[in-house]
Amino acid sequence: MKNLSIAISLSLLLVGCNTTTNDPNTFTSQCSYSELEGDKPLTFTVTSVNEATLEGVICSGSLDAFDDMRTQFPSVATFNIQSIPGSADDEINLLLSAEIHQNGIATHLVNSAMIASGGTDLFLAGTQRTADDARPKIGVHSWSDSSGQSGKDLPRNHEEHQPYLDYYQEININPDFYWYTLDAAPANDIHWMTREEIEQYNVLTTSLIQ
Secondary structure, three states: EEOOOOOOOOOOOEEOOOOOOOOEEEEEOOOOOHOOOOOEEEEEEEOOOOEEEOOOEEEEOHHHEEEEEHHHHOOOOEEEEEEEOOOOOOOHHHHHHHHHHOOOOOEEEEEEEEEEEEHHHHHHHOOEEEEEEHHHHHHOOOEOOOOOOEHHHHHOHHHHHHHHHHHHOOOOOOHHHHHHHHHOOOOOOOOOOOOHHHHHHOOOOOOOOO
């Protein structure tokens, strides 16, 4: 899992029964407490005909929440990201992020935004990727599975790497970035990218503000 939170909860209660709240412009992922570990589930809030804000942890219900939002607001073309600290479901995250890219949606980090781990993968799906801050807070680390096995510990030809490599190829990100994330920090830690690293791996499609 690509998430800053490591502890596992035993509770299987649901956060909610629907992907939408009473607010017709808000679409909240339906996920179990065991996934979220007390974190907020990824929530899409449509703020205008063309824009939505994103905040929370990507989890098993996040693709459904995205699809519900797209059905009701198909003209949304920009995601303004506030905070996405990671993902509790890597498979869903890659599917969701691929759909974001396929739909031509831009991703933008608002002032004081933070993305890390699977949240960084989602941000990279944007066909245009921008940031308000001169030093945006973008975190990377190696992934780990439910058994605690780390991607960094697997040989480069291991099949577990392929879904990530396929994803980066689909969104036109150099696969060197994937190998960099595995070495940047272990799964239970985080590395905050420097300006130089952000530029080197084309994390943004425009230059950082000086």
